[in-house]
Amino acid sequence: MWVQRDLTLKPHPRGFHLITREVVAALPELGSVRVGLLHVFLQHTSASLTVNENASPDVRRDFERYFNAHVPEGWREWEHTLEGKDDMPAHIKASVLGPSLTLPVQAGQLALGTWQGLYLCEHRDRGGPRRLVLTLTGERA
Numbered sequence: 001m002w003v004q005r006d007l008t009l010k011p012h013p014r015g016f017h018l019i020t021r022e023v024v025a026a027l028p029e030l031g032s033v034r035v036g037l038l039h040v041f042l043q044h045t046s047a048s049l050t051v052n053e054n055a056s057p058d059v060r061r062d063f064e065r066y067f068n069a070h071v072p073e074g075w076r077e078w079e080h081t082l083e084g085k086d087d088m089p090a091h092i093k094a095s096v097l098g099p100s101l102t103l104p105v106q107a108g109q110l111a112l113g114t115w116q117g118l119y120l121c122e123h124r125d126r127g128g129p130r131r132l133v134l135t136l137t138g139e140r141a
Contacts, residue, residue: 001029001032001033001036001136001137001138001139001140002135002136002137003027003029003134003135003136003137004133004134004135004136005026005027005133005134005136006131006132006133006134007022007023007026007131007132007133007134008129008130008131008132009022009120009129009130009131009132010129011126011127011128011129011130012120012122012127012130013122013125014064014086014122014123014124014125014127015060015061015064015122016050016059016060016061016063016064016119016120016121016122017060017119017120017121017122018054018060018117018118018119019118019119019120020054020110020112020117020118023038023040023118023132023134024109024110026134027134027136029136030105030108030109030110030136031108031109032108032140032141033105033108033136033138033139033140033141034106034107034108034138034139034140034141035105035106035138035139036104036105036136036137036138036139037102037103037104037105037136037137037138038102038103038105038110038134038135038136039100039101039102039103039134039135039136039137040100040101040102040103040118040132040133040134041099041100041132041133041134041135042099042100042120042130042131042132043099043130043131043132043133044094044099044127044130044131045090045091045094045099046087046090046091046094046123046124046127047090047094047120047121047122047123047124047127047130048093048094048096048097048098048099048121048123049097049098049099049100049101049118049119049120049121050097050098050101050118050119050121051101051103051112051116051117051118051119052116052117052119053115053116053117054115054116054117055115060119063119063121067093067096067123071089071092071093071096072089073085073086073089075089084124084125086123086124086125087124089123090123090124090127093121093123094121094123097121101118103118105136105138107141108141
């Protein structure tokens, strides 16, 4: 079985945002997959995806603080500055974290650990809606 669907996420402020529910809700076919894979691809260069702790909001805030400290806005060495002071740092952060995830599907659900969730990592102050391509493949139950 193969299913591919586009999902547009509402605009999020800069930061790390759990999107697991939105992704799962966009794929009702997920429940019929005994074993498979879900590939999630973000069609943007100034945001990224990651899997991490889904319980404590402190983790999301700490991610944002870490990346802001290590990839600062206003660094005098940036050349690509025409799209705003947050643009080039957003590209660097997005490259470090990456635009895609491949996740196992087991018994009709994502095989995430107890405290794992999917994050949209929004690196721009106003990134706007973000588009994902969701590709589900697997063996039906």
